[in-house]
Amino acid sequence: MEKLKKFFGEVKAEAKKTTWPNREELLTSTGVVLFILGVSALYLFLVDLLFSGTLGALLQRF
Template sequence: MWEKLKKFFTEVKAEAKKTTWPNREELITSTGVVLFILLVTSVYLFLVDLLFAGTLGALLRRF
């Protein structure tokens, strides 16, 4: 059991060494893209919610 555990952590360490991290410019660009998509999605969901709430409210007032 200990041999398998040791092998596992040895392989994890080897894979971690292969990791490449983004430089500052790539990080800032990626963060900007994520924030933009978050903003667009938030506005879209807000408008859809407003539409559904208005429609449901109108239906409930009517009946």
């Protein structure tokens, strides 16, 4: 029981050290994440399009 009490005490101490981003930092970080998500989606779309077209062409030949 003492270990559990110590654990939650340490959790509370660590939670007090947490700093939250301000509005500007939050919007900037969100923008970066959305940009990377969009670039990744576009890349995967193009790779999928390339592979599906190549595979379709190969299957039509054979």
